Amino acid sequence: MRDDEPNVPEASVSRRAFLKGGAAATGALSSALLPETAEAQLPVATTPDARRTMVEMRVNGIPYRHEVPNHTTLLEFIRGDLKLTGAKAGCDRLQCGACTVIVNGRNIYSCTALAVEVSGAEVTTIEGLAKDNALHPLQQAFIEHSGYQCGFCTSGQILAAKAFLDRHPTPSEDDVRLAMSGNICRCSAYKRILESVMAASRAMPV
Amino acid sequence: MAQQVTGQAGQPGGALNVVGRRGPNIDAIDRVTGQAKYTADIELPGMLTARILRSPHAHARVVRIDTSKAEALGGVLSVITYRDAPKVMIWGSRQYVLNDRVRFAGEAVAAVAAVDADTAARALKLISVEYEPLPFVLDPEAALAAGAPQLFEDGNLEGQPRVVNRGDIEQGLKESDHVIARTYRCPTMWSGSLEPHAVVAQWENDRVTLWCSTQSPFRVHANMVAQLGLPDSHIRIIASYVGGGFGTKSAPHVDETIAALLARKARRPVSLRYSREEEILDSNTRFEVKMYIRMGVKKDMTLHALDIRAFINQGAYHTRLGGLGNHATHLYNVPHLRTVQNRVHTNVPNTGPTRGVGDPQECFGLDSAIDEIAVEMGWDPMAFRLKNIKRNGDPIPRAAGGAEDGRLVTQALDRCIEAGASRIEWTRRNQAPNTAQAGPIRRGMGMACTERTGGGGLSGAQVKVFLDGSVIVFYSSTDIGTGSRTTLSMIAAEVLGIPLKSFRTVAGDTEAAPWDGGSQGNRTLQGTGRAVEAAARDALRQILAGAAPLLKATPEELELVGGSIRVKTETARTMTLQQVMERRGRSVVGDGSIAQGQQGTDVERTSAAHFVELDVDTETGKVTVIKYVSVHDVGRPINVTIVENQIEGGTIQGLALTRSEEMRFDPRNGRTLNANFLDLMPPTMMDFDPRAIEAVIIPNEGLAGPFGGKGLGENPCHPGMAAVANAIYNATGIRLREVPFTRGAILRALNDQRPAASRTA
Numbered sequence: 001m002r003d004d005e006p007n008v009p010e011a012s013v014s015r016r017a018f019l020k021g022g023a024a025a026t027g028a029l030s031s032a033l034l035p036e037t038a039e040a041q042l043p044v045a046t047t048p049d050a051r052r053t054m055v056e057m058r059v060n061g062i063p064y065r066h067e068v069p070n071h072t073t074l075l076e077f078i079r080g081d082l083k084l085t086g087a088k089a090g091c092d093r094l095q096c097g098a099c100t101v102i103v104n105g106r107n108i109y110s111c112t113a114l115a116v117e118v119s120g121a122e123v124t125t126i127e128g129l130a131k132d133n134a135l136h137p138l139q140q141a142f143i144e145h146s147g148y149q150c151g152f153c154t155s156g157q158i159l160a161a162k163a164f165l166d167r168h169p170t171p172s173e174d175d176v177r178l179a180m181s182g183n184i185c186r187c188s189a190y191k192r193i194l195e196s197v198m199a200a201s202r203a204m205p206v
Numbered sequence: 207m208a209q210q211v212t213g214q215a216g217q218p219g220g221a222l223n224v225v226g227r228r229g230p231n232i233d234a235i236d237r238v239t240g241q242a243k244y245t246a247d248i249e250l251p252g253m254l255t256a257r258i259l260r261s262p263h264a265h266a267r268v269v270r271i272d273t274s275k276a277e278a279l280g281g282v283l284s285v286i287t288y289r290d291a292p293k294v295m296i297w298g299s300r301q302y303v304l305n306d307r308v309r310f311a312g313e314a315v316a317a318v319a320a321v322d323a324d325t326a327a328r329a330l331k332l333i334s335v336e337y338e339p340l341p342f343v344l345d346p347e348a349a350l351a352a353g354a355p356q357l358f359e360d361g362n363l364e365g366q367p368r369v370v371n372r373g374d375i376e377q378g379l380k381e382s383d384h385v386i387a388r389t390y391r392c393p394t395m396w397s398g399s400l401e402p403h404a405v406v407a408q409w410e411n412d413r414v415t416l417w418c419s420t421q422s423p424f425r426v427h428a429n430m431v432a433q434l435g436l437p438d439s440h441i442r443i444i445a446s447y448v449g450g451g452f453g454t455k456s457a458p459h460v461d462e463t464i465a466a467l468l469a470r471k472a473r474r475p476v477s478l479r480y481s482r483e484e485e486i487l488d489s490n491t492r493f494e495v496k497m498y499i500r501m502g503v504k505k506d507m508t509l510h511a512l513d514i515r516a517f518i519n520q521g522a523y524h525t526r527l528g529g530l531g532n533h534a535t536h537l538y539n540v541p542h543l544r545t546v547q548n549r550v551h552t553n554v555p556n557t558g559p560t561r562g563v564g565d566p567q568e569c570f571g572l573d574s575a576i577d578e579i580a581v582e583m584g585w586d587p588m589a590f591r592l593k594n595i596k597r598n599g600d601p602i603p604r605a606a607g608g609a610e611d612g613r614l615v616t617q618a619l620d621r622c623i624e625a626g627a628s629r630i631e632w633t634r635r636n637q638a639p640n641t642a643q644a645g646p647i648r649r650g651m652g653m654a655c656t657e658r659t660g661g662g663g664l665s666g667a668q669v670k671v672f673l674d675g676s677v678i679v680f681y682s683s684t685d686i687g688t689g690s691r692t693t694l695s696m697i698a699a700e701v702l703g704i705p706l707k708s709f710r711t712v713a714g715d716t717e718a719a720p721w722d723g724g725s726q727g728n729r730t731l732q733g734t735g736r737a738v739e740a741a742a743r744d745a746l747r748q749i750l751a752g753a754a755p756l757l758k759a760t761p762e763e764l765e766l767v768g769g770s771i772r773v774k775t776e777t778a779r780t781m782t783l784q785q786v787m788e789r790r791g792r793s794v795v796g797d798g799s800i801a802q803g804q805q806g807t808d809v810e811r812t813s814a815a816h817f818v819e820l821d822v823d824t825e826t827g828k829v830t831v832i833k834y835v836s837v838h839d840v841g842r843p844i845n846v847t848i849v850e851n852q853i854e855g856g857t858i859q860g861l862a863l864t865r866s867e868e869m870r871f872d873p874r875n876g877r878t879l880n881a882n883f884l885d886l887m888p889p890t891m892m893d894f895d896p897r898a899i900e901a902v903i904i905p906n907e908g909l910a911g912p913f914g915g916k917g918l919g920e921n922p923c924h925p926g927m928a929a930v931a932n933a934i935y936n937a938t939g940i941r942l943r944e945v946p947f948t949r950g951a952i953l954r955a956l957n958d959q960r961p962a963a964s965r966t967a
Binding site for chain 2: 092129
């Protein structure tokens with residue numbers, strides 16, 4: 001690896017940052033702690049609702065402003081609110097990488113980040129990778145080297161590779177293996193994923 | 207990279223322009239841009255989100271279930287329990303979709319559909335269920351003991367034991383010069399896919415459409431006909447993009463019916479997606495197999511007697527598919543053979559067919575025993591196999607039974623073994639375990655063989671040629687990552703003479719395409735592939751008939767080459783396909799519905815030999831694969847890239863079984879302890895170096911499949927466990943007869959191997 005920063009995605013921002021989210025986040029927390037029987041009797045939401053927050057972010061260059069329940073994950077926001085379904089839910093708990101997106105240049109597991117934590121960020125999903133109808137070199141390489149089988153993990157694989165190559169443009173094969181080890185390909189097309197990422201690294205301008 | 211393959215111009219059967227080449231999948235762009243729509247990506251107006259309430263008990267009666275509070279919650283549109291579910295067993299299973307008796311922890315008890323996931327989750331908590339816990343049993347042998355908790359009124363044994371008898375096993379063992387008796391065990395393992403099960407159900411009057419993550423739409427279709435009591439024409443199953451299956455999606459489950467029932471009750475479309483935990487608990491797992499093997503050989507290196515007594519842990523309900531493969535009956539010649547399979551119900555989660563079904567387990571037992579007896583006799587295990595494998599012309603059962611009423615044809619296992627031995631340089635192998643080597647690392651080599659049927663049965667497809675000369679292949683088996691959209695289009699492109707770039711597919715749709723058995727058991731290429739070939743020939747016949755008057759020739763005088771129709775003997779007399787189609791004024795639909803069964807005495811199988819070289823660190827128990835050569839007979843590969851990708855991926859899945867993926871159950875309550883990826887540890891790119899894996903395709907041509915192709919998908923994950931166990935023995939002298947080969951298991955075995963004085967406590 002070229003520097004000390006691991007490429008393996010972080011779950012989200014730190015717990016401290018989460019708590020610093022203030023009243024909104026605290027509201028979500030206390031609501032989760034309510035006894036089960038009380039939940040049914042929760043009053044109908046009124047406005048302004050401490051359990052909802054306005055989030056703003058640029059996704060694939062387009063600015064969005066949505067009010068979401070505080071516990072909405074970034075994955076739920078992208079898939080549910082923005083209707084961008086390229087990121088997949090494979091495990092819901094940062095164990096597979098199918099939900100990987102890029103936030104401010106870093107690959108993260110969107111299933112375990114809250115949308116409110118990412119508010120203000122620049123987000124790239126697989127739908128935003130091709131520019132002006134030209135595929136990204138990684139997409140081209142995954143096609144040419146058949147770096148997938150069922151394709152369910154592919155969005156995440158490509159985005160994890162992009163975040164890595166953007167910071168490590170001339171990696172060794174072992175660098176790539178380590179960097180991509182947060183993304184499971186259950187079909188185990190790993191040989192061809194490795195070839196795809198290496199080919200893209202050669203094709204991409206340094 | 208694989209060796210060069212057949213399929214070039216000049217091969218028997220004529221020059222091939224498309225089949226036998228490398229190349230990307232025709233749907234690759236959809237997969238790399240996020241455009242491919244999987245079931246959970248489908249959103250319909252007014253669609254509800256469903257969730258399932260699951261039993262915490264491994265075995266219990268539902269005494270009382272109260273859903274009134276859940277139903278009263280705002281935003282909940284339907285709640286169902288066993289009272290709403292049909293008393294109809296799921297296809298291939300003893301399970302009712304919802305029941306007042308649960309037989310594994312995680313079984314569905316009730317389900318809700320609500321306006322959003324949060325509301326559905328809250329509603330689940332408001333359902334009150336009173337259970338009467340019952341005694342449970344997790345081990346298949348314990349389940350057959352007197353006094354064991356009984357899952358069903360007719361006991362825990364599923365049907366009669368499956369018995370194969372050939373010769374006289376006891377006499378054969380008596381006649382043998384050397385006999386070993388060994389026990390091998392593969393635990394319950396998770397072998398599923400990355401995409402969890404997902405269903406979207408939509409009713410229109412009394413007709414229902416189900417978008418499903420399934421491998422086998424018409425199996426789901428048959429189940430829905432039975433569950434819903436509707437005519438078959440009222441049910442449509444669509445499985446377009448499927449995020450992997452590996453057998454766990456080859457049979458119907460509870461999810462399709464639950465979604466349909468919820469949607470009918472709510473009068474709204476319903477989407478149901480399993481969480482990862484639900485997927486592990488309630489899809490299908492790889493069944494536990496315990497094998498008691500006795501094997502006898504003669505001094506002339508012939509295998510003389512083989513006795514396998516197996517206990518197969520079916521889990522709670524699974525009935526139809528499963529059991530051992532056909533290694534004992536179809537791989538080696540042995541005059542005295544007996545196999546007894548006891549298929550037993552226990553209170554572990556549902557099992558079912560997973561990649562290879564029982565083949566990997568049987569291969570582990572049989573090819574470990576082959577290695578053990580060869581070592582004890584001082585024979586090279588490869589030479590022993592070459593002496594005893596079935597070769598072309600050898601007698602072999604036509605069906606799964608013991609009677610060798612057929613003869614083997616188009617087999618290439620001997621060539622697989624020889625090619626693999628050459629690639630891995632088998633002659634470098636330790637003659638005896640390398641226990642005297644300096645340092646902690648021991649290097650060794652092992653191998654194992656496998657075989658399987660290539661599939662077949664009833665298949666159907668249609669090929670539609672449009673006015674612009676482009677083509678859609680309609681089929682109702684699926685592309686679960688196997689590349690069938692591409693492979694099937696290549697078959698049609700080869701027949702039609704239309705460039706591959708003009709092809710699209712509609713996959714997995716029971717209404718748009720004819721009946722087909724589905725994508726399991728190596729059958730898509732051999733079955734659906736033949737149907738596509740027939741459909742393309744039918745379309746070609748119609749196109750040439752339409753072109754004949756335009757070119758003032760008979761159809762027989764015409765050919766379609768490179769997208770143009772021309773007179774064979776006068777190639778300048780030509781029209782483009784588009785010109786012909788536009789003059790014809792309507793599209794062409796070619797139909798291909800076929801039935802393939804065993805005919806005559808020729809028996810075709812598909813086989814492989816795997817070789818592995820690995821290091822064992824005797825201080826840490828770590829096993830590192832140095833080189834792994836997977837040599838396969840696939841007949842003629844249709845798309846070489848896809849075949850290699852399948853072999854490489856399947857090989858890693860086979861290796862995964864050696865190290866992880868064991869499901870563990872709490873003996874106190876029967877619950878699964880590790881229903882998540884952190885604990886099951888499906889392999890990442892770091893676990894096995896993908897560069898160590900080499901796929902080798904043996905040039906061959908089959909009879910059953912299109913253009914000489916044979917089915918492949920299952921086989922690559924069969925031999926891993928046996929090959930690695932044999933290599934670990936060759937490296938260290940320890941023999942592992944239970945998977946997975948964890949570091950702890952290896953260190954324990956190494957410790958036992960040491961002289962007592964030097965053992966660590």
